[in-house]
Amino acid sequence: MEAETIEYLRAGVYFVVTIFLIVFLYSYAVSMWRRQERGIRDYEKYGELAVRDDLNDDLIEPRITEKEQR
Known part of the structure; x- marks a missing residue:
């Protein structure tokens, strides 16, 4: 492969990966x-976790164990 071909390939892959990451970020x-x-x-x-991070604080969401799911 010539250096010019590798450069085109690198630019193409960079563009595709950038578009993929943008789509992923916005969909998330x-x-x-x-x-x-x-x-x-x-x-x-x-x-609020950054503000309230004491060990004695209430849980944000209740834990659901496998026994409770059945």
Whole structure:
């Protein structure tokens, strides 16, 4: 392979990977927003973890064990 071909290939792969990461980031943000809107998960509670991080604080979500799922 010539150096010019390798450079074109590298630029193409870089472009494709960049587009893939952008699509992944925006789809993740939209899925988080949809979960927040539907009430499935409250991400504001998770945001308070930086402020309230004592060991005696209440859990954000209750733990569900395998026994309780059955």
